[in-house]
Amino acid sequence: MARLIRDHDWSATPLGPRSAWPQSLTTMVGMMIAAPNPMVLLWGSSGVLIYNDGYARFAGKRHPELLGMGAREGWPEIADFNDANIRRGLAGESWSLEQQELVLDRGTGPESAWLDLHYAPVPDESGQPAGVMVFVSEITERIRLAAHEAEAVERLELALSAGRGVGAWDWDIAADVVRADERFARLYGVDPVVAREGAPLEVFFSAIHPQDLPGIQAAIARAIEARSAFSKEYRLVQPDGEVVWVVAEGRCVLDAAGRLIRLPGVSFDISERKQVEVRQAALLRLHDELTALDDPGQIPAAAARVVGETLNLAAAYVSLDKGAKPSGAERDGDVTLDAKRPRQAWSPREHPEVFTTLAQGRPVAVADVVQDALTRDKAAPLTAADIHAFAAVPLLERDQLVAMLFVTDARPRAWSQIDLDFLQDVAARTRNVLERLRAEAGRSESQQRYQTLFDTMDEGFCVIEFIDGPDGPLSDYVHVEANAAYAEHAGIGDVVGRRVRDMVPTEADSWVSLYRDVLETGRPIRFEKELEATGRWLELAAFKVGPAGGRQVAVLFKDLTARKRAERALADLNASLEARVEARTEELQSAHAALRQSQKMEAVGQLTGGIAHDFNNLLAGISGSLELIAKRMAQGRGAEIGPYVEAAQGAAQRAATLTQRLLAFSRRQTLAPRATDANRLIGGMEDLIRRTVGPAIDLEVVGAGGLWLTEVDQSQLENALLNLCINARDAVAPGGGRLTIETANKWLDDRHARERDLAAGQYISICVTDTGSGMSPEIIERIFEPFFTTKPIGQGTGLGLSMIHGFVRQSGGQIRVYSEPGLGTTMCLYLPRHHGSLAEPDPLLASPEPGSGHGETVLVIDDERSVRSLVAEVLREHGYATLESGDGPSGLRILDSEHRIDLLVTDVGLPGGLNGRQVADAARMRRPDLKVLFITGYAENAAVGNGLLEPGMEVMTKPFAMTDLAAKVASMIEA
Structure with a gap:
């Protein structure tokens, strides 16, 4: 400190340079530095700190920065305390503070310190106090030691005031008399009166276990010899034979001359702790023994042996699983316990x-089988087996009892929780080891099968793991596993541990790219590729292995080089035969073309034959009716022609229906699609369907919640659905059955869409399922052919399903059939989802009678003269003026004229190079408000706007009733 004070820059402090210090200050500092005890001089009103080496040690890590600082800045945590003391000292007062507790931060954080402090004023040259000298004595350790001693005394007093397990003694060594309290006397089996008055040490030693007595005597002798503390653990044998573990702790007491006079102390009952330690040691031993065994059959016997030796009781590991195979434990609940004396078998x-x-x-612990409520009614078999107390701990697998650990005593015994916890630990560990060995055996067997397959498979196989290479993440891979066939097929050996960029550097990029795609997408691939480094062609299959975040890909491959060479040789041979093959090919193509033409003609013949058959029947009805009408008119019997007119009209209507079905089959009918809620449509038809299928069939409608809309021709969908229900009715007849109509939303991905011959996207499905006779695959292949039917002659046209197929396909959907003979059939219609909103239905109005015109002009364009004449005549009868044209160009010339034209009625298919839609579009360029009615018998939807007609355009399908035509014309003109 003398050196530090000499070298310190005091000019920056209130004291100024050392050369300017007053003599009194210099003298006082010199005296302080020479003193061994901690001293500090607080100079001036700010208490500038100057101190010696003893105080430097007291300051800890705050030294040497404290030197020259003011007391407030140096010790900010006790600034007020120092300020008050400086003021007292500068006032000339001397005083002391003993056991002063201060919280100081000496560089390691705030902590309590206890100090004895003595303060004295220090005068300057004038004799007035200019500073305060502080003598510091730290007594922190002494205070803490005293507190610890007080705590120890308190703990001892608490221990002595505790229950049965603790006792105190005081051995007068010179007189060899031990005086003890009642608790100690009970613990050592001595009469409390005798213990209180005093007895020789041997009286108390008589209760110590013979095996432990030499050790306790030696420990006491060592303590006496060393005049030190005494501590020893040992066993006491109680009068009833129970063994109690105790620990005795004492200390030697000396007189003033240093002679040993007494050895007082206390004893604690540590039986419970010793039981825990013994059982923990047993569990460690159990772990070691079970770990060393690899035969599951030896495990239960080893566990029972450890338990029996630890508790000095008979023990067994008992299987209670009827289906369990023997595994070294007692089986089926029959217990025969190992003991020195024979015992009878007993079953729980x-x-x-x-x-x-x-x-x-739950475990079962019975202290006395004769007294316990669980066993007293049937105690005889137990006592006959010399079982007077037992404990059983269960083991469950999937909530089923499979085994128990069973321990018995030949005498009644109170089972402690420590005993039961020990048994449960042993049972659980034993079962875990058994399960582990079984699992390891299974894994070993599985691994052995895998290894055998891996080593003996003909194909090359490897597992690669991607690593981060110089070109970035996942830019390289290393071979972590490869079988012997790898080298045989690839022509490269010793690949394990090698990187692909080291093996085939020139082609590594392509291999990394292929396998990295498998790793990142998780999609397996199969491909053929040449390994340029060896010139071998390989057929490969790669797939990801391991966890989701792993980096491993497995590759299976075989050598195709021989096959590729054979293919090249074959190609060379084919090249030499190319001319002959080409010639022969031309001949075959000609033959195939002729065959295909023949097949087409056969199909057309089948179709036209069916059409001709049906139309001949219909024409016979029409021509016969007309013939009879003419005959009756000639006979003057005109009143009798009504039935023949009705017959002709009925045949004509059936012909129109047949035509519509053919158009639907050919996907050429004109549709009127609109946003449709299929659930609502089916609900509106439910009563009709029930009446149609009859009471013998149980109908169930299952509508999907939140069903999407679809855009479809509602009347055609109703016809299709009714047709499917009629077919289902016929399939379950005559015994009746169940019919289910179910709707659902379907989101078809690429694969499922391809399976249904549809574009991927969102659809609704309407499925009709019956419990009828079902269909064979051969019939399913033909059910959509026109005129094909499985119904008896006269019970079906064979056009119903072909019409549905054409309608659904024309609507952008698909129909699929699922059927098995004897199990029923499901017909599913898939219709595309409509993303718009559902339009409000038109209000229901009664169909009006055809109105009369007021001289409005209607232009009729149709290439069929009879149709054109009939339409014009009907319109004239209803008060309209008509203009007629037989083709598109002539009709367009009329439209270009000055004639007043209120409505254009035109066929769609017209001769002359302009169809009806083209005529209408051209006319509207000249007459924007012109209304147009299309009448068509055969038309592409595109010809009339693909179902999207402009405002003021409507369509009617031939044939139609002339009254319907007149009503339509009237409604359009009046609108």
Whole structure:
């Protein structure tokens, strides 16, 4: 400190340079530095700190920065305390503070310190106090030691005031008399009166276990010799034979001359702790023994042996699983326990309450089988087996009792919780080891099968793991596993541990790219590729292995080089035969073309034959009716022609229906699609369907919640659905059955869409399922052919399903059939989803009678003269003026004229190079408000706007009733 004070820059402090210090200050500093005890001089009103080496040690890590600082800045945590003391000292007062507690931060954080402080004023040259000298003595350790001693005394007093397990003694060594309290006397089996008055040490030693007595005597002798503390653990044998573990702790007491006079102390009952330690040691031993065994059959016997030796009781590991195979444990609940004396077999199943408790996963502990409620009614078999107390701990697998650990005593015994916890630990660990060995055996067997397959498979196989290379993440991979066939097929050996960029550097990029795509997408691939480094062609399959975030890909491959060479040789041979093959090919193509033409003609013949058959029947009805009408008119019997007119009209209507079905099959009918809620449509038809299928069929409608809209021709969908229900009715007849109509939303991905011959996207499905006779695959292949039917002659046209197929396909959907003979059939219609909103239905109005015109002009364009004449005549009868044209160009010339034209009625298919839609579009360029009615018998939807007609345009399909035509014309003109 003398050096530090000499070298310190005091000019920056209130004291100024050292050369300017007053003599009194210099003298006082010199005296302080020479003193061994901690001293500090607080100079001036700010208390500038100057101190010696003892105080430097006291300051800790705050030294040497404290030197020259003011007391407030140096010790900010006790600034007020120092300020008050400086003021007292500068006032000329001397005083002391003993056991002063201060919280100081000496560089390691705030902590309490206890100090004895003595303060004295220091005068300057004038004799007035200019500073304060502080003598510092730290007594922190002494205070803490005293507190610890007080705590120890308190703990001892608490221990002595505790229950039965603790006792105190005081041995007068010179007189060899031990005086003890009642608790100590009971612990050592001595009469409390004798213990209180005093007895020789041997009286108390008589209760110590013979094996432990030499050790306790030696420990006492060592303590006396060293005049030190005494501590020893040992066993006491109680009068009833119970063994109690105690620990005795004492200390030697000396007189003033240093002679040993007494050895007082206390004893604690540590039996419970010793039981825990013994059982923990047993569990460690159990772990070591079970770990060393690899035969599951030896595990239960080893566990029972450890338990028996630890508790000095008979023990067994008992299987209670009827289906379990023997595994070294007692089986089927029959217990024969190892002991020195023979015992009879006993089964816990004889005690239902015991067995039920175990099955619930709860242990059973019976202290006395004769007294316990669980066993007293059937105690005889137990006592006959020399079992007077027992404990059983269950083991459950999937909530089923499979085994128990069973321990018995030949005498009644109170089972402690420590005993039961020990048994549960042993049972659980034993079962875990058994399960582990079984699992390891299974894994070993599985691994052995895998290894055998891996080593003996003909194909090359490897596992690669991607790593981060110089070109970035996942830019390289290393071979982590490869079988012997790898080198045989690839022509490269010793690949394990090698990177692909080291093996085939020139082609590594392509291999990394292929396998990295498998790793990142998770999609397996199969491909053929040449390994340029060896010139071998390989057929490869790669797939990702391991966890989701792993980096491994497995590759299976075989050598195709020989096949590729054979293919090249074959190609060379083919090249030499090319001319002959080409010639022969031309001949075959000609033959195939002729065959295809023949097949087409056969199909057309089938179709036209069916059409001709049906139309001949219809024409016969029409021509016969007309013939009879003419005959009756000639006979003057005109009043009798009504039935023949009705017959002709009925045949004509059936012909129109047949035509519509053919158009639907050919996907050429004109549709009127609109946003449709299929659930609402089916609900509106439900009563009609029930009446149609009849009471013998149980109908169930299952509408999907939140069903999407679809855009479809509602009347055609109703016809299709009714047709499917009629077919289902016929399939379940005559015994009746079940018919289900179900709707659902379907989101078809690429794969599922391809399976249904549809574009990927969103659809609704309407499925009709019956429990009828079903269909064979051969019939399913033909059911959409026109005129094909499985119904008896006269019960079906064969056009119903072909019409539905054409309608659904024309609507952008698909129909699929699922059927098995004898199990029923499901017909599913898939219709595309409509993303718009559902339009409000038109208000229901009664169909009006055809109105009369007021001289409005209607232009009729149709290339069929009879149709054109009939339409014009009907319109004239209803008060309209008509203009007629037989083709598109002539009709357009009329439209270009000055004629007043209120409505254009035109066929769609017209001769002359302009169809009806083209005529209408051209006319509207000249007459924007012109209304147009298309009448068509055969038309592409595109010809009339693909179902999207402009405002003021409507369409009617031939044939139609002339009254319907007149009503339509009237409604359009009046609108």
